[in-house]
Amino acid sequence: IPLRSKFSRRFYEPILLEAALKETRPPVFSATQHEPNTMNDNADSAEQSFKCFVNRLAQVCDNIRGGNGATITSIAVLEEPEGIHYIVGANNRKLTELKNVEDYVKQLLKIFSKPIEQPTNTTLPVGREALWHILRFNKQRINYYLTGAVNHLEECIEDYDRRHVEIPLASDALRFRRQLSELKELLAFEKNGELNELHELQFFASCERVFLFIDDNQRLKLGDSISEQAREGKMDSSKPWLELRHFLGRLHSYHIAVKTMLRARRFWDRLWDDIKVTVIPSATAIPHPLNKKRPNASEIIGRMTSAEELLETYRSRAARLQELHLDEKILAECNSSSHTHTVHAEILVLDYVLRYLRDTEDAHFYSSWQYIGTCKPVCRLCNYYFMAHPSRVQVRESSNNLYPHWRVTDVFDESTMAETERHLQAVIVRTRADALRSLMSQTLQGRKYDSNSFSDMPPPFASLRTGTGTPSMSDITSRVSNLKIITEEDDRSAVGEREDE
Template sequence: MDEQLQLKIVDLTPALRKQFYPALLLLVCLTGMHPYRRDGLGTAVDFTSGLETLFQGFVSKLAYLCCTEPGGSAVAACAVLQLPDRIQYVFGFNDQSNTASADMKHRITTILRFFRHPLPAVACEKAALHKRALLDVLSFNQGRVKAYLNSLKDHLQKCIAACQREDSIEARSIQVGLTGILERLRTCFGSIPGAGNGLVDALATFSLIEAISQLFRSDMFSLIGARLAREEELKSSTYWSDCIHVAGRLLSYKQAVEMTLLVSYTWPQLFDDFEVRMIPSSSRISDALQGPPLSAETIARKMTSDARLLDRYAEQLQNLSPHNLNSDIKEAWLQNSKPIVHAEILVHHWLENTQGGIRPERFFKRWKFIGSSKPPCKLCSYFFDEYPTDVQVRPSHQNVYFPWRMPDIYEHQGDEAIITRTRVMGRIKTRICADIGRILSERLADGRPHDSSAYTTFAAQQAADLSNNSSITRATTLELDSLAISDEPTDAFSTNEEAAAFSTNEEVDAFSTNEEA
């Protein structure tokens, strides 16, 4: 990769840039002003249902442990490779400095070494190992943990206030439970030397997470679940779902350590002899949007030549005028957000362009999977659908962000790489246009309020304890041949007149057009 930085980059053609990024910006702005088509709760995942599923959960949890600061820049992706004599963990980040990556490499290596054999055989020793590892993880993730604690404090107070307003027997019961959580949370700040510097007490946070785990498994959680359902139905507030979501994010640290402990018994070779490789983040491009801001109507006219669709879009966009769509587009355009290569695609690109490529034998157990600290965004999901690869990633949360781009192509990679990039971006652009047409018709947006996984919410009280002996025995005794996990690819889009209208003629034009914008 360092050598490639000295080579000449092949820029996107002006035509493709002008087709792709204004349409993406319109989709982002439309998504922001429409309600979501589905609720904000993720699907429960039983990571002990099979060895491959367990492994995928472990890889994504490992990436989650590396996402140490709040914000999109810290999003991490991870692949686990089988070298001839050892395991290699490969990490990529949305936007991380080389200095931060070096520190990250040291810390994640330390965490992995907690689980080297020989591992404890008795329950009390396992619990002690789990606690030591979780305390180290919480210290490692001070920045993000502190953000979660502050957010949870705010949402807990709102939920407690709602219980006080309701003033029923059920509400008073919930209020008592949440007040206990809030009191524990307050001990996470200011109880250790140096807390004035903004440090979080890892031991107090450990106790808080244990209390959250008990709450999620208690009968009281069904009462909270009823309020979550009512909140989702009425769409009048979000404090219940926000509270449970951020509590689930904290609980994910406990689950990550439990899963790693389970995996260490299942595949001890993952922890005995390994190395950690950090991939440099991509550079940002500053000229994704060129020229003065375009209106929504102008962008829509560039999406298709179908007269019926153009008339329909004009009418639908006119109905949106009170929402100041064009003002939102102008504001976002002038912000000049600089797209980056997202972590999952960064890792895939590194794999594809290093020795061994994406051949199955390069991956641990031949499982071609890239885990991530958060589910992939809509465009990353589209990339893995459209790019010629069979490497798997997590299901997408379907949220869409403007700062997204494909990896750089260099002259030495030849015409085939350039054509592939152009074709894939053209197909993604077609799907963006189809999404725009669907949002205008349905007045509902894809995605969910939170882009991180929320399976810990409703599933938590039924989920098996990953740290107990029965789960370990179950996972390690399963026959590999019986564990084929069916991962059906996401359809590009339903066949409809919008999709048909976005013809491949524009895609072909992008190959041959080299004029300046």
């Protein structure tokens, strides 16, 4: 059964407003705002090591870039008397692909079940077999990262040589220039026809050499040197360096994934034997619940707060944004036929797991760690939903990115719907505060990339600066009923960029 019409409007309107606000002012990225925020696999506890393992397993299942994140994956690990049960779900994976994913995960876990002597050495037979199995499944995505790395590396080398043509290079600079040259040689296979299916083994071996080079040179501050070039360069020459670091980071992540899983193999023998893998179907994507409505900013704001003394301020700010077509962007956001709403993988897995645990005797989260791993940091709405959910199941940290075309799982009875609306009401409190914060502060929350994350902070509109008498942020948040905001999120901006799908 669908959400009640009035409740659906109450839930989606603040999200619509913030998404439209983002469209009125495209973000500008600076070098210092692109510092990577990658997953830390250097865990200092068994539980954290386990979470890293599940996240990395989910990462290597997200094999197709594009398609609005259709293969973004989440995984839960359950323990049952018969063995270990892996529950795998994705945003919008095709039904015809589910068996292939199941076979892939089973084979990957079977590879790691083999005896290993040096658990973290990815060049030994088990590590190499696992890596090549992963590369075969993720080839489309790997090809994209390789092409991006090659193209941006050429631009970076040209920029570096141009800026240092008359300046003698110090020892560190010479080492960095050699690193770039070596990397270019290692990536030459991308243009030499080795992507052909007939050369698959050469392709895997070439990828492995690139991954090992990146890993070895991280200790020689390759990534830091690339970031330094981005900071030192002019705006038009900074982007290639930032993109190069991103693409190298994504390629390196496959090497790290294998190392993380090898480490988990050393800790937990039980994770690899007597396994069962269930790949659950994705939920059906639906049109925007407000696609037949014609909401505008003034009406949305009026339904978000009853504080008369603030309404005028909020509406005045929104009115000034009409010259940037704010209302038109709101309508475009909810009326486009291409904007279908998707149940995100972590929500899909949570719903399935909780129902499964209710119906299955002696099944529980592995080692009682109530955790759902994801291939990327969770979006803002998923984060708010898990914070409000009484199960207290944990997920990865949030990228704080707002994906407006988000929905909850299908509901089939009135009692479940009432419970769902209670959870969503807690989300509404936060999204209303976010939208008002975005309206008043002219800042955006989130990161450019979810996977190798970069934050953005656009410059304020001088003509829309908060003036004398404008309510402070504490005034705004205090007017939203029962508002509870995590302190570390208060200073972040408000809508994120589309992630690297």
